[in-house]
Amino acid sequence: MAKKEFAVFGLGEFGRSVALTLAKNGCQVLAVDWKVEKVQDIADYVTHAFRADVSDAEALRSLGLHNLDGAIIAIGENLEASIMATIVTKECGVPYVLAKAHNDIHGMVLQKVGADKVIFPERAMGVRTARNIISGNFIDTMELSNSFSMVEVVTPQNWIGKSLRQLDLRSFGLNVIARKDGERIIPTPDPDRSAQVDDTYIILGENEALEKLYSN
Template identity: 50%
Template structure:
């Protein structure tokens, strides 16, 4: 059975989440007060509808009780964001992820029941800054203040060698969790498989060890 999610707020963040969930095989109910935003996404999700979340009967009327989760992406309107979070939890939705403007907004959302908070603009800013100063990695995604996932093109000296030969964990202190070639990701990397030119390697490790890596 497909997992089912609701996304409240169809700005850039909400729309991206809704469309991505749909592409991942989920059923998505996309909701916004603006009719034009609903129309823009209607062909890309299972259901798209206009609704005013200030109406306390909206969540119940949408029949969301059996959903696996909800994403509240209405950060520019704190009142609507808080109301959507409260109504989602009251409807019995087990997992609610909410977008916050700032720490105060996040604190309020947590108090009214949000299970997780995201700051997309702040997180993207940190990611961009990391990528600017880290010349050794093509992409840097923080998992926590201490650990990150990074991507880097396979060094020329590593081409034709296997992970078993390279002993990356022993030498550098981080793990290879996947490789990417032609936009295809393989997370079951065989230690005896020679690395090919043009391959992107995906590492996970502590920020301390990743920062020490100087490339080859």
């Protein structure tokens, strides 16, 4: 089964963290930044790493974005670059674009130009730690916004013996991007395989939906 493909624009602390986490969990990652040193620093850990002026529409189009499953616009303070990256990725048919905003006005503009989700990572500091403390079922959490996270979880009790197809998680706003078998990461897991008690899963979704995983 094909690995999921994502682009990450902007390789500051947040963008680098997202790119490395996606790559670690078996996704193909295209990492882009205008600073050579940031591109060189991540090149060995992702599928492709390119230096490009993200505010230049033609430079973005030349990267070949049409087959991506999603894009993360991790550019905070450069409003022009984050807007251009959002516009071009949607223009290229990328089905899901998550964009980082520096403030509320920036966020409103990103939504207007097509971002499917706008996040404020700096506002979410502390939520990850709190959730990991409260719930022993969440092995790890990357809080992408006040309402959206990537989590690694042990198999919920009500999943055991059921396939991902039967669980129909997408209808609840959840997207399983990988399964872990020990230290082995299996990207885009077989939807017809029954979940086992010792499985762990990497899931993207709304926090409200994630919190309901263990409510039953």
